[in-house]
Amino acid sequence: MPSQTKKNTKKKDTEKNFLPFPVDEVAVGHAGLYHNPPEEEETVVDKDEGEDTVDDVVADIPLGMNTGGNTVINSETGVKAFVKDELAGNKDNHLPNTETGVWVHYLTKGIERDFKRTWEQSPKSIRPKVEATKKDREQGKRVLTKKEKNALLAKLELNYYQEDISSGKITIDDALSNIKAAHEEKTKLEDSGYFLSPKKTEGLMLFNWEKSINTVHNDPSASKLYTSNKIKVIIPSLWDNFYSKDEIKRPLKLTTEVSKSVLLLPSVAHTMKSFNEMMFDIDGFDIPLDTTEKWDAYLNSMMGIVIKEIRKTNKILDYHLVQKRTMGDMKPRYLAIDTVSKKGNRHEVFITNKEKINDKPPMVLTLKGN
Numbered sequence: 001m002p003s004q005t006k007k008n009t010k011k012k013d014t015e016k017n018f019l020p021f022p023v024d025e026v027a028v029g030h031a032g033l034y035h036n037p038p039e040e041e042e043t044v045v046d047k048d049e050g051e052d053t054v055d056d057v058v059a060d061i062p063l064g065m066n067t068g069g070n071t072v073i074n075s076e077t078g079v080k081a082f083v084k085d086e087l088a089g090n091k092d093n094h095l096p097n098t099e100t101g102v103w104v105h106y107l108t109k110g111i112e113r114d115f116k117r118t119w120e121q122s123p124k125s126i127r128p129k130v131e132a133t134k135k136d137r138e139q140g141k142r143v144l145t146k147k148e149k150n151a152l153l154a155k156l157e158l159n160y161y162q163e164d165i166s167s168g169k170i171t172i173d174d175a176l177s178n179i180k181a182a183h184e185e186k187t188k189l190e191d192s193g194y195f196l197s198p199k200k201t202e203g204l205m206l207f208n209w210e211k212s213i214n215t216v217h218n219d220p221s222a223s224k225l226y227t228s229n230k231i232k233v234i235i236p237s238l239w240d241n242f243y244s245k246d247e248i249k250r251p252l253k254l255t256t257e258v259s260k261s262v263l264l265l266p267s268v269a270h271t272m273k274s275f276n277e278m279m280f281d282i283d284g285f286d287i288p289l290d291t292t293e294k295w296d297a298y299l300n301s302m303m304g305i306v307i308k309e310i311r312k313t314n315k316i317l318d319y320h321l322v323q324k325r326t327m328g329d330m331k332p333r334y335l336a337i338d339t340v341s342k343k344g345n346r347h348e349v350f351i352t353n354k355e356k357i358n359d360k361p362p363m364v365l366t367l368k369g370n
Contacts, residue, residue: 056116057112057116057117057118058116058117058118059117059118059119059120059121060117060120061111061117061118061119061120062119062120063119063120063121063123070169072168072169073103080099083099083102083103084099084173084177087102088101088102088177089177096125096126097181097184098125098174098177098178098181099174099177100125100174101125101126104123104125104126105125105126108123108126136192137192137193137194137206141251142203142204143189143194143204144189144203144204145203145204146200146201146202146203146204149196149197149203149204150200152182152185152186152196153186153196153198155178155179155181155182156179156182156183156186157179158175158176158179161174161175161178161179189204193206194206195207195208206251206254207233207235207236207241209223209233209235209236209320210223210226210227210233211223212233212236212237213226213233213236213318213320213338216237216317216318216338217317217340217347219347222347222369225347225349225367225368225369226322226336226349226367229367230324230325230326231322231323231324231325231336231349231351231367232322232323232325233320233321233322233336234257234320234321234322234323234333235254235257235258235320235321236318236320237318237319237320238258238318238319238320238321238335239292239295239319242254242258242321243267243289243290243295244290247271247288247290250271255268255271255272256272257321257333258321258333259272259274259275260331260332260333261321261332261333261334261335261353262332262353263302263303263335263352263353264321264333264335266302267287267289267298270287299319303335303352306337306350306352307337310337310339310350313341313342313343314339314340314341314342314348315339315340315341315342316337316338316339317338317339317340318338319335319336319337319338320335320336320338321333321334321335321336322334322335322336322351332353334351334352334353335351335352335353336349336350336351337349337350337351337352346368346369347368347369348366348367348368348369349366349367350366350367351366351367
C-alpha cells in the first residue's frame with residue numbers, strides 16, 4: 001500500500017478522537033468566548049394532537065356579597081372618556097356596556113394571564129346577558145326570572161341609583177349609563193315579543209293580555225272585569241295566538257296550558273307525548289284546527305248549545321284561555337267567551353268548561369261589567 005495512503009488513513013483515525021468545534025455557536029464577549037447556541041424554532045402543537053399548551057386557570061377567588069364592594073377609580077379624563085365612549089358605549093364590540101363592566105373585564109383577564117386564577121363565579125358586571133330572540137319568544141322560553149324582570153324595570157328609574165350617587169359610590173354619568181343599558185335590554189325583550197309587566201307579582205310574560213282585551217273593546221279599562229274577579233288570561237285570542245300557529249312550532253308551554261281545559265284537550269292531545277298522542281273520536285271537526293272554519297266547527301261540536309244561547313243576547317268578540325286565581329281553583333284552565341250585550345253594549349264574559357247540564361249552559365262564572 002502506498003505510504004501516502006497509510007498517512008492519510010492515520011490522519012482520519014486521529015480526527016475521530018476530537019469533537020468538532022462549534023464555530024457557529026460561539027460569540028465574543030467582554031470575558032472572551034462564550035457559547036451562544038442558535039435559538040430553536042418554535043414548534044406549534046395542534047391542540048387536537050398534543051397536550052394543552054395553556055396552563056389551567058383555577059377558579060378559586062370568592063366573590064363575596066353581591067353588593068358593598070365599592071372602588072372609586074380616579075383617572076385622567078381621557079382614560080374615563082375612552083372607557084365610557086369607545087369601550088362601554090360601543091355596541092359592536094364584545095365588551096360589557098357599562099364602565100364598571102369594562103374595568104372588571106380587563107382586571108379579570110389580567111389576573112388570569114399573570115396569576116392563572118379567576119373568580120369562582122363571573123362578577124355580575126361581566127356576566128353574559130341572555131339575548132332574547134324572536135325564536136325564544138316563539139318557543140315560549142323564559143329568559144328572565146320574575147326577580148330579574150323587576151330589577152330590570154327598577155334600573156330604568158334614576159331613583160334606583162340615588163343612594164349610591166349621594167354616597168359617592170357612583171357618579172351621575174354612571175347612573176345615566178346604567179339607565180341607558182337597562183332601556184336597551186328592555187327594548188330587545190319587547191322587540192322579541194315579550195311583555196314586561198309593571199306588576200311585581202308577574203314575571204316576564206308572553207302576552208300583554210290586558211292590552212289585547214282593552215284594544216278589542218276600545219276601552220282602556222275593559223280588562224278590569226277579569227282582574228277584579230281574580231281571573232287571569234293565560235292565552236288571549238286563542239285563534240290568533242295559538243291555533244293559527246303551526247302545531248310543530250307552538251310552544252310546549254302553551255300547549256300544556258290548553259290541555260288543562262276539558263273543552264280544549266281534544267284539540268291538542270294528539271300533539272303531546274304525555275297523552276300518548278291520543279286521538280279523540282268526536283264528530284263535527286277535523287284536526288289540526290288550522291283554519292278559522294275548523295276552529296268554529298270545533299267550538300260548535302264541543303259547546304254548540306252554549307254558544308247558541310249566548311248569541312241570543314250577546315255578540316261574541318273573542319275566546320280566551322283563563323285561570324281562576326282563587327285558592328283550590330288554580331289548576332284547571334277554562335274557556336272564556338268574551339262578549340258585549342246586544343242591549344246596552346255591556347261587557348260580559350262567560351267562563352265555562354263543559355257542555356250543557358240539564359239543558360242549561362253550565363257557566364263556571366259569568367262576569368258582567370257596567
